[in-house]
Amino acid sequence: MGLLDGKVAIITGAGGGLGAAYAKLFAAEGAAVVVNDLGAARDGSGADASAAAQLVVDEIRAAGGRAVANGDDVSTMQGGENILKAALDNFGQVDILICNAGILRDKSFPKMTEEDWDLVVKVHLKGTYCCTLPVWKWLKENSKPGVIIMTSSTTGLYGNFGQANYGAAKGGIYSFMRVLSIEGRKSGIRVMGLAPGALTRMTADLGYPENPLRLPENIAPAVLFMASDLAADHSGKVLSVSSQGVAEVKMVQTDGFRPDKPYTAQELAGHAQSIFFGAD
Secondary structure, rough: OOOOOOOEEOOOOOHHHHHHHOOOOOOOOOOOEEOOOOOOHHHHHOHHHHOHHHHHHHHOOOOOOOOEEEOOOOOHHEEEEEHHHHHHHHOOOEEEEOOOOOOOOOOHHHHHHHHHHHHHHHHHHHHHHHHHHHHHHHHHOOOOOEEEEEEEEHHHHHHOOOEHHHHHHHHHHHHHHHHHHHHHHOEEEEEEEEEEEEOOOOOOOOOOOOOHHHHHHHOHHHHHHHOOHHHHHOOEEEEEEEOOOEEEEEEOOOOOOOOOOOOHHHHHOOOOOHHHHOOO
């Protein structure tokens, strides 16, 4: 018995790297998989779906699994609808959506063009929206529980130099996930976030040290856990998964300054130790 027997999973950006690792593991655990990938370069240029998604599908089928390739653009509503249609036409249902597709256009903020900003936000944040909405509606209309996993990032949660566009998009995905986890409760739709740290073509030149725990195949088990009934009690949470281990990342606040009357800026400054966690 596999952890995902009888399930159908859509995985975007699954032509390589993390997405491909998820697709192969999910298929091995019994899921039928829609392997989506536009086949674009890391910066979003070009497109050759046949060279990406189909290769992963061929590997899954050769191992006895079920999969179909899809080359639609996640950042358009038509693309999101077509990706869902691929699942319904080939497998009759959808149970799991992994929003993994993304690109990078890293530059320090003053050197970042409007195009760099718009395209990164479009692929990551709007792409997550465009793929989630059709699946969300289908699950609700068919009274089906489901799991949606959205890919955030430590850059979106903590910040990182040279990634203002990427960080803004990934921070938005975190907030999107939080809202939908609340809206999905009555319908049994679980929504979780993932902040992965892995060696892929997206991170190949970022100077990560060689470590087998950074390989996509060693990030995938955590995503399988999140998508399976093993995590049935968890929604609205973000897991950081990297060579440092697996941990929940959570927004918290200090005890703070709690005045019982109007206060001045100077008085507020005097309570800085209660307001702030400490020096950055």
